[in-house]
Amino acid sequence: MRKYHALPVALLAALALTACQDGTGTQDEGAAKPQLTATANTAPTDAASDKAGDTAADTATVAKATKATKAAKAKGTSAKGTSTKGTKPGTAAAPAARVSCNGANTTVTAKPVRRPINHMLITVKNTGSKACDLTYYPVLRFDEMQWAPQPMEESKPQAVTTLAPGESGYAGVALSAADGSGSGGTTGRKLTVGFQGRTPHSSGGPSAIPQLPSEGVYYDSSLTVTYWLHDMEQALSY
Numbered sequence: 001m002r003k004y005h006a007l008p009v010a011l012l013a014a015l016a017l018t019a020c021q022d023g024t025g026t027q028d029e030g031a032a033k034p035q036l037t038a039t040a041n042t043a044p045t046d047a048a049s050d051k052a053g054d055t056a057a058d059t060a061t062v063a064k065a066t067k068a069t070k071a072a073k074a075k076g077t078s079a080k081g082t083s084t085k086g087t088k089p090g091t092a093a094a095p096a097a098r099v100s101c102n103g104a105n106t107t108v109t110a111k112p113v114r115r116p117i118n119h120m121l122i123t124v125k126n127t128g129s130k131a132c133d134l135t136y137y138p139v140l141r142f143d144e145m146q147w148a149p150q151p152m153e154e155s156k157p158q159a160v161t162t163l164a165p166g167e168s169g170y171a172g173v174a175l176s177a178a179d180g181s182g183s184g185g186t187t188g189r190k191l192t193v194g195f196q197g198r199t200p201h202s203s204g205g206p207s208a209i210p211q212l213p214s215e216g217v218y219y220d221s222s223l224t225v226t227y228w229l230h231d232m233e234q235a236l237s238y
Contacts, residue, residue, distance in 0.1 A: 101195060170234075171227070173223070191217070194207045
């Protein structure tokens, strides 16, 4: 029989929040284009001094342009003033540019699946303008239950599941024991999905309340959940 675990107070408070929309991001501006300026030369007195003056002027001009270009690159910009900061589409944003995924910047669905039996799939889609992190695993609560389903430790990914705008992440839920070994079986009518913050059991922001089937969802004391994962099939493989 699986032991029930008390839900941390901070997470219980977070689970009561409702969803809202996220804001917009900002974009860094590039540095100004280094300008090559002409050097005015005085009238030469002879061929030798004319050549020496031109050489010195050209050398100084090239050195100035090279210095300006290196300075622009060091600030993350090209010589043309176009920002080179940020990431290409499909790549993970730098940690400082990411936010936590939660009910305010995502849409969440929860649907029972036919295979494997007694399982449900939770899908989170990033609807915000910034990349967001799905940290650890979802904190689930059916109706007014006061215990937290434990995670399947074998499903823990090697890195945080980060969603670019428009991308989805997944968690699989084993609702009840297939062999009937679970106890306290009941039907849930309402599901609250809580999000954890950067540290375990901290609040990651507003919770989400996805719609369940009209007949509800049956679960028992064996209720467990995977960590947040990028792959749907992987989430349902545990």
